[in-house]
Amino acid sequence: MTRMKPMARASLSRTRALIDALRTRLGAADPMPPRPAVPVIPAPPAHVFPTPARRGRYAADAARHTTALVGIGHVGTRYATDVVLQFKAELAVAHEAVAAELPAGWFEQQGYLGLHSQARDHREFLLRPDLGRRLDEDSLQRLRARGGAAPDVQIILADGLSAVACQGSGVALCTQLADACRARGWSVGAPVGARFARVWLEDEIGEVVGAKVAVIVLGERPGLGTGDGLSAYLVHAPRIGNVDGQRNMMSNIHARGTPPAQAARRLAALIGAMLAQGTSGVGLDLAGIAELDGLETGYRAPQVRERLVEVG
Amino acid sequence: MILEPILPKILAVRRLPRADAAVLAAYGADPARHVSLGLITCDQDDSTYVALDEATKHAAVDVVYARSFYAGAGHASGRLSGEILGVLAAADPDELDAGLVALRRCLEHDACFYDADGKGTVTVFPHVIASLGRYLAAQSGLAVGDPMAYLVAPPLEQGIALDAALKSANVRAVKVFPPPTETNFAAAWLTGTLDACEAAAVAFAEAVVAVAAAPHQR
Structure with a gap:
């Protein structure tokens, strides 16, 4: 059986040509006829999740002892609005603290010798940690010109990753720490401030001044809602090339963590152990420090999360 | 369509x-x-x-x-x-x-049939035979080689459309098959000149489309 090709179809059938013409005349040959109107789609039923009227006792108890995000409840499968807003506000605080810079001449106004790392600006400081660990030539000359007093303790205040924290309680902590050291009979070097500084800068500064113990107090990397936290890093026999295993540190020095007054006492106790044992870091024996220095331990007062956002 | x-x-x-x-x-x-x-x-x-x-x-x-x-x-x-x-x-x-x-x-x-309402629920067969063969010539009583319009539609549509077809051109009804037939369609055979048969077939199809679009005339 032979089969005709489809292309020959129109010429084969007079009737089909006639009806096709009729269809064109009736306006029904449009290959894209107007689409039928889409019916109104009703909105899905709104599901209003009730705010939980109570929360578990365990969660409430746990939340009282930490500012961590525990016991925050949920609405349906999501966080409650106030929790989300609080989270965003705290994140904004952290971003702002990272982006903040110390005003020019701030250290000099506080009576500190103002030094400068090799980082030329804030952006380079954030992107090049290695430049933040060495003094630039001018700062090195000025530090040497002041003369090495070879103190027992050299305290350095620095901006670190949070100039906000440095400006906030940095001077208070350094002053209290210096007083605590002098009260124990140690000599304390003249206060030094360092801009765009990383922790390891304490090695170079301490080496130049010939200190036995160098302490650098700097703003720590902000977490949620803690843009004002300070950290203190201590090293015995500061030398360029010291590693982190040779350091001791204390973090979360702020009102909701370890308050500066308490931190100063603990840091002084640490320095005392370093001077007595002649070492720091992993090799330092911390056993008995609390008993020797009468430091409070154990109980920690309940913490209250600072409310940045109020809802409802 | x-x-x-x-x-x-x-x-x-x-x-x-x-x-x-x-x-x-x-x-x-x-x-x-x-x-x-x-x-x-x-x-x-x-x-x-x-x-x-x-x-x-x-x-x-x-x-x-x-x-x-x-x-x-x-x-x-x-x-x-x-x-x-x-x-x-x-x-x-x-x-x-x-x-x-x-x-x-x-x-x-x-x-072939044609879809008269775009949904395939009303169909029409408005076929023009330019030259009759021996079979339909014998069935219709016309001569072999005569033109013929072979028009089929559902019962009511066929009645309306047949009237339109007969009035649209100089054709005459050779045979009308009123409903119900075996398949329950209705049919009519018209003859005239070829042009007249074609005009009648087109008028028939158009009328069926019109009835399918507006079944309730007021």
Whole structure:
């Protein structure tokens, strides 16, 4: 059986040509006829999740002892609005603290010798940690010109990753720490401030001044809602090339963590152990420090999360 | 889209090159003249009537049997039944083959129903036969070679459309098949000049479309 090709179809059938013409005349040959109107789609039923009227006792108890995000409840499968807003506000605080810079001449106004790392600006400081660990030539000359007093303790205040924290309680902590050291009979070097500084800068500064113990107090990397936290890093026999295993540190020095007054006492106790044992870091024996220095331990007062956002 | 062709589906085509005399007689063939039978079933009866007639124009075959089935292809007795059985008879199997070729070509490329409402729920068969073959000429009483309009539609639509067709051109009704027929459609055969037949067929199709679009005239 032979089969005709489809292309020959129109010429084969007079009737089909006639009806096709009729269809064109009736306006029904449009290959894209107007689409039928889409019916109104009703909105899905709104599901209003009730705010939980109570929360578990365990969660409430746990939340009282930490500012961590525990016991925050949920609405349906999501966080409650106030929790989300609080989270965003705290994140904004952290971003702002990272982006903040110390005003020019701030250290000099506080009576500190103002030094400068090799980082030329804030952006380079954030992107090049290695430049933040060495003094630039001018700062090195000025530090040497002041003369090495070879103190027992050299305290350095620095901006670190949070100039906000440095400006906030940095001077208070350094002053209290210096007083605590002098009260124990140690000599304390003249206060030094360092801009765009990383922790390891304490090695170079301490080496130049010939200190036995160098302490650098700097703003720590902000977490949620803690843009004002300070950290203190201590090293015995500061030398360029010291590693982190040779350091001791204390973090979360702020009102909701370890308050500066308490931190100063603990840091002084640490320095005392370093001077007595002649070492720091992993090799330092911390056993008995609390008993020797009468430091409070154990109980920690309940913490209250600072409310940045109020809802409802 | 309205007036899209609804192509007929040939459900079965089988040949009996040398049929038994009793079988020949059963289908109305003449055992003295006929030797071979060709049997075809299709799901569109009117397209097949036209196609059977077309076969007689191309080969020495006779349409000895052609009957529609009751209530149409939607209620067929089997998968291969459709709504019509047509039987061609020939003295020579080769002639039968030639006739079947013409029949197939007509069903595939020419005669077909059309969708009158865009949904396939109203259909129309406004076919123009430019030149009658021996089968439909004998059925209609016209001469072989006369033009004829073969118009089929559902009962009510056919009545309205037939009136429109007769008034649209200089044609006359040769035969009218009022409902109910076997398939419950209604049909009419009109004749006149070829141009008149074509004009009548177009008017018929247009009227069926109009009725399908507005069944409740006020």
